[in-house]
Amino acid sequence: MNTIIKSSSSNIALVKYWGKHGTQLPMNPSISMTLKNAITTTSIRWKELEKSNEQKVSLLFEGKNNHDFEKRLALFIDHITEYIPVLKNLKLDVESSNSFPHSSGIASSASAMSAFALSLIELEKQETGKISGFKDELQKASFIARLGSGSAARSIYNGYSVWGKTDAYKGSSDEYALAINSEVHEVFKNYHDAILIVSSQAKKVGSSLGHSLMNNHPFAAERFKQAENNIVQLKDILKNGEQHDYTKVVESEALSLHAMMMTSNPSFILMEPNTLNIISKVQVFREETGIPLCFTLDAGANVHILYPEDNKESIVKWIKSELVIYCSDGKWIDDEIKI
Numbered sequence: 351m352n353t354i355i356k357s358s359s360s361n362i363a364l365v366k367y368w369g370k371h372g373t374q375l376p377m378n379p380s381i382s383m384t385l386k387n388a389i390t391t392t393s394i395r396w397k398e399l400e401k402s403n404e405q406k407v408s409l410l411f412e413g414k415n416n417h418d419f420e421k422r423l424a425l426f427i428d429h430i431t432e433y434i435p436v437l438k439n440l441k442l443d444v445e446s447s448n449s450f451p452h453s454s455g456i457a458s459s460a461s462a463m464s465a466f467a468l469s470l471i472e473l474e475k476q477e478t479g480k481i482s483g484f485k486d487e488l489q490k491a492s493f494i495a496r497l498g499s500g501s502a503a504r505s506i507y508n509g510y511s512v513w514g515k516t517d518a519y520k521g522s523s524d525e526y527a528l529a530i531n532s533e534v535h536e537v538f539k540n541y542h543d544a545i546l547i548v549s550s551q552a553k554k555v556g557s558s559l560g561h562s563l564m565n566n567h568p569f570a571a572e573r574f575k576q577a578e579n580n581i582v583q584l585k586d587i588l589k590n591g592e593q594h595d596y597t598k599v600v601e602s603e604a605l606s607l608h609a610m611m612m613t614s615n616p617s618f619i620l621m622e623p624n625t626l627n628i629i630s631k632v633q634v635f636r637e638e639t640g641i642p643l644c645f646t647l648d649a650g651a652n653v654h655i656l657y658p659e660d661n662k663e664s665i666v667k668w669i670k671s672e673l674v675i676y677c678s679d680g681k682w683i684d685d686e687i688k689i
């Protein structure tokens with residue numbers, strides 16, 4: 351049996367992807383920062399299928415059988431065999447594990463699907479000696495990762511990437527992400543992300559249901575327009591190193607995402623009282639110190655605090671003295687950009 355091992359990390363969206371259509375195509379472009387410490391490692395061992403009715407994929411997640419995830423992977427493999435035809439006659443034994451605790455409430459589909467896509471592209475290269483149909487390996491990996499989970503398309507790249515067609519970034523596409531680091535000022539290249547675990551519960555709203563809430567949402571058209579405008583604004587901000595303007599766009603995006611959930615049918619309130627306690631402390635701390643830190647949220651109660659490295663010492667001290675009381679079992683994760 352041949353073996354490949356690949357790792358990939360999670361990412362935090364600055365402009366959010368919320369709403370999709372067709373085969374995992376986004377309703378609006380999104381921009382994210384890839385993280386360093388929240389990693390999934392995937393190993394794939396493969397051999398020729400012996401019988402055509404043999405089970406094609408087996409999965410161990412964190413060393414244990416996980417039938418739901420295994421089924422999802424098997425469907426995914428079926429779906430992408432069109433793009434990686436060599437998979438047709440292979441049996442894959444997959445093992446996947448995360449560097450972050452399963453109960454941390456951290457979304458893992460981005461890192462899991464991007465690590466899996468990177469492994470499959472390497473497998474294609476080793477089996478056929480080439481990567482077919484794309485500009486390069488990473489572009490194809492991002493395309494494949496997207497079919498597994500939209501946000502995973504962005505995790506293929508280090509630093510900042512955009513996924514979704516926008517006139518703001520030449521070469522951007524709904525089908526794969528694009529690295530944009532050459533258009534990002536140095537001040538944004540050492541950012542940290544303190545992930546405050548307000549709730550370690552599994553997500554209340556799964557991603558498929560979540561995105562579908564944007565179908566027939568009364569504010570959908572305006573939201574997609576707003577995201578597009580925020581991409582245009584964030585592009586200039588990232589380029590010119592305007593840290594205070596960054597805080598405005600990033601916080602507004604997080605609140606818009608949650609506003610969409612609160613006004614959908616059915617509606618969801620995913621923030622918890624401690625989410626709001628932390629948000630309020632972040633805004634007061636910024637006001638008092640002038641440090642350009644800000645918060646963002648994904649589709650849950652946890653708060654990501656984004657800040658430049660120069661302020662790390664004072665911010666970590668402040669988190670420990672003022673914010674850990676709002677975290678579940680005092681848990682928070684000290685992460686940073688991977689670039």
Ligand code: DP6
Pocket residue numbers: 362363365366367368374380457459498499500501502557558561607648649
């Ligand atoms: C709120 O990528 O998890 O984190 O494509 O259905 O797998 P699927 O959804 P997923 O959605 C992420 C939504 C988000 C915002 C973002 O990461 O852009």
